[in-house]
Amino acid sequence: MTETMRAMVLESPGQGLQLRRAPVPQPGAGQVRVRVSCCAVCRTDLHVVDGDLPRPKRPVIPGHEVVGRIDALGGNVSGFKIGDRVGVPWLGHTCGHCRYCTGGQENLCDEAAFTGYTLDGGFADYVVADAHFTLPIPDEYDDISAAPLMCAGLIGYRAYVMAGDAPALGIYGFGAAAHIIAQIARFEQRHVFAFTRSGDEEGQAFARSLGAAWAGSSHEQPPEELDAAIIFAPVGALVPAALRAVRKGGVVVCAGIHMSDIPSFSYDILWGERVVRSVANLTRADGEAFLRLAPKAGVRTSTHCYRLDQANQALADLRDGKFAGAAVLTMAE
Ligand SMILES: [Zn+2]
Ligand SMILES: [Zn+2]
Structure with a gap:
């Protein structure tokens, strides 16, 4: 049987x-x-x-x-x-x-x-x-x-690495991946700016409790220019929003496997060598690196x-x- x-x-x-x-x-x-x-x-x-x-x-x-x-x-x-x-x-x-x-x-x-x-x-x-x-x-x-x-940890970490050395890091969509990556970013002395759905005060408080320097709605401009942003929410409209928040030469990383269509936007917000890129899946090397780092960084x-x-x-x-x-x-x- x-x-x-x-x-x-x-x-x-x-x-x-x-x-x-x-x-x-x-x-x-x-x-x-x-x-x-x-x-x-x-x-x-x-x-x-x-x-x-x-x-x-x-x-x-x-x-x-x-x-x-x-x-x-x-x-x-x-x-x-x-x-x-x-x-x-x-x-x-x-x-x-x-x-x-x-x-x-x-x-x-x-x-x-x-x-x-x-x-x-x-x-x-x-x-x-x-x-x-x-x-x-x-x-x-x-x-x-x-x-x-x-x-959330492994692929979030790959997205984090793709964001490069970003002292001011924006995170759009503060769910499972973001709550882990925010802790890694804090451990590496970066400032985290968390963007949530508008009115999600609980999510914003959660982000602050994990060390975010600022938390607000995705439509808001952060209090300082970002060096990079990671978009975890599957919302294409966040791409131009994040491009407006990153400095010249900054990168916007789309970390989800699926995203709604990205609305057209003016070339001005990409100009200045800003980069938009996606992150796909993970490698075993990402897995090994992240699982070594997470306990060291005290990720909970x-x-x-x-x-x-x-x-x-x-x-x-x-x-x-x-x-x-x-x-x-x-x-x-
Ligand atoms: Zn997954
Ligand atoms: Zn192959």
């Missing part, structure tokens, strides 16, 4: 997730199976569930901020043993031989596979993952507080827990901005 597990499954985009019994997956060569302890909820999960991203696996189990323990090993796995505590991030597999993979940009590989999107993810009791894309979790974090590090995550079967509620609350920090699904029954 095949063993089964609980899984929150996306059968068709736009229809929400369904709680199903699914076969416990078996690890293939080079893979590990993880007994999931918890899985954080990312804005990208919303884009998967809403059908904003092309060609998802159908049906698919979302979730790419997985924390758990290895409970089975496929063939040819080295470096891990049963019982190891690991995280499974968004980048699940790459080809290993294209110009991107061999040039330090595996995040851009055309053959890449993504956890919880083109591969089944962690909104379930078990997940299988390529051992090479599985990351050990630093001891300083318990399972729940580690989960948001796996994407603010989490809001839901049971696995409440995944749709967690997604709805994320959409409505109902909590500060990150939502985490816990598998305990």
Whole structure:
């Protein structure tokens, strides 16, 4: 008899997730199976569930901020043993031989596979993952507080690095990624300027509590010129807003996987060697660098827990901005 597990499954985009019994997956060569302890909820999960991203696996189990323990090993796995505590991030597999993979940009590989999107993810009791894309979790974090590090932290960190050496850093959209990156920025003595939806006083207070020098609405001009800005909110209209806030030579980093259309804007606000760029996915090197830095910087995550079967509620609350920090699904029954 095949063993089964609980899984929150996306059968068709736009229809929400369904709680199903699914076969416990078996690890293939080079893979590990993880007994999931918890899985954080990312804005990208919303884009998967809403059908904003092309060609998802159908049906698919979302979730790419997985924390758990290895409970089975496929063939040819080295470096891990049963019982190891690991995280499974968004980048699940790459080809290993294209110009991107061999040039330090595996995040851009055309053959890449993504956890919880083109591969089944962690909104379930078990997940299988390529051992090479599985990351050990630093001891300083318990399972729940580690989960948001796996994407909000990792991809947020890649966006932060792309923003360059920016003593005055703007962050547009103060959710899960921003709350982690603000702490890294403070640790590195940068001034953080947080932009939220207008009227989100709770979000602005949360940003100030994490050391933001200023917090206000996205339509406001910050009290000083920014050296760089990171846009975590999926709102194209923030691109011209951020360009107006950064100094000459400054960079605006679009950190989300999906964004509404960017409205046309006058060349004046790009002039002066301002740069707009996107950040796509993560590399394993980003993961390793960030997971070394986070405990050193004393990064703490603010989490809001839901049971696995409440995944749709967690997604709805994320959409409505109902909590500060990150939502985490816990598998305990
Ligand atoms: Zn490749
Ligand atoms: Zn994510």
